[in-house]
Amino acid sequence: MGRSAKFLSAQFLDAALALVAEGGPEAVTVSAVAGSLGAPIGSIYHRFASRDLLLAKMWLRTVESFQAGFLEILKSGDGLRASLYTPSWVRSHVNEGRLLLLYEREYLISGEWPQEVRDHAAQLSRNLDEGFRTFTRKLFGRSARPALQRVIFALVDVPAAAVRRYLEAGEAPPRIIDELVRDTYIAILGGNP
Amino acid sequence: MGRSAKFLSAQFLDAALALVAEGGPEAVTVSAVAGSLGAPIGSIYHRFASRDLLLAKMWLRTVESFQAGFLEILKSGDGLRASLYTPSWVRSHVNEGRLLLLYEREYLISGEWPQEVRDHAAQLSRNLDEGFRTFTRKLFGRSARPALQRVIFALVDVPAAAVRRYLEAGEAPPRIIDELVRDTYIAILGGNP
DNA sequence: TATATACTAGAACAAAACCTCTAAAATGTC
């Protein structure tokens, strides 16, 4: 049933990820991806209709990987642990961390997104929203909007901020930032009904 | 002493800034900058040796503008007010905020930086470091490294994080984030000798 | 007014990007 593949889709995504992490989105040219695997350009277009679709798939795969672990903790209701998930995850996923935290999504995939990608992204976004909303309800009772903003700040924005400058420098985030994230979490969400 | 200028350097920088803010660094093509002013390409190269230099000058001008106000407050010793400077500045400088907070510097100007730019950037960086160090000494006595990290977290990283998601969405940061930044500041640096 | 000078104007060029397209290679099924 046909020739067996020499290069898998995942390999192209991995190569693209490494290129983004090292040189930013514009380093991910189709020929650079091919070149870093020793693969021909044709093999990439055989699997991905366009460069944009390759980047989008890479982005979705990475977000999904991050969110899976994050949502699991969030659903357990342990907010403090959820806030520490980002530093922890980033330490074992440096390239992925650089992709998600250093580059704007709209900028990574310019122009119109393919429908398939839009749907997947929308679903991931819904899952995350849902997770935050139920967590917020659990913590504050009825989810008033300022409450949700506090939660997102403490669980997403602050951990990302703590980690970003180290990712930019290409270093692993030091242990001290866990303290900072924890202290901030307690200040923002700690003393709550 | 020669023909009077129809287009000033600052106009090119302004146009480039608007383009970055709207479409990211890759939207800043030389012809796009020229086009948005109705200027010929030659006029740009008459003032800037290369596209990279244009972007670098734009970046330096923006950083300098931000830092001037920030350092003034920092020198006064009012850390809380310094932490609220970022949200405030960003509200009145949306494009500049997007430039500084959304795009990695190394990525904006790819490759080697011209010497002149490196010197200027190094000086700005020294000024900022110096400001943080004296502030930290004032607050903690001898500047131990973890103390400096706390200061940078509370004064730079957290305010930037609070603001970033609104800049990405193209909105002005709401007032509530000032509360969050303030609460975090107090938690991280508030109860100190 | 004449001239030197600062600037505008944009055509032209080389490099690089994305993508297409044709041909060949390799493998499972009859």
Added chain:
DNA sequence: GACATTTTAGAGGTTTTGTTCTAGTATATA
């Protein structure tokens, strides 16, 4: 072994980019 199908292979087209270069234009000063 022959065929159908999947995949590799990469040369070539089109578009866009940064940059150069030559020619022309307008102005301050003498």
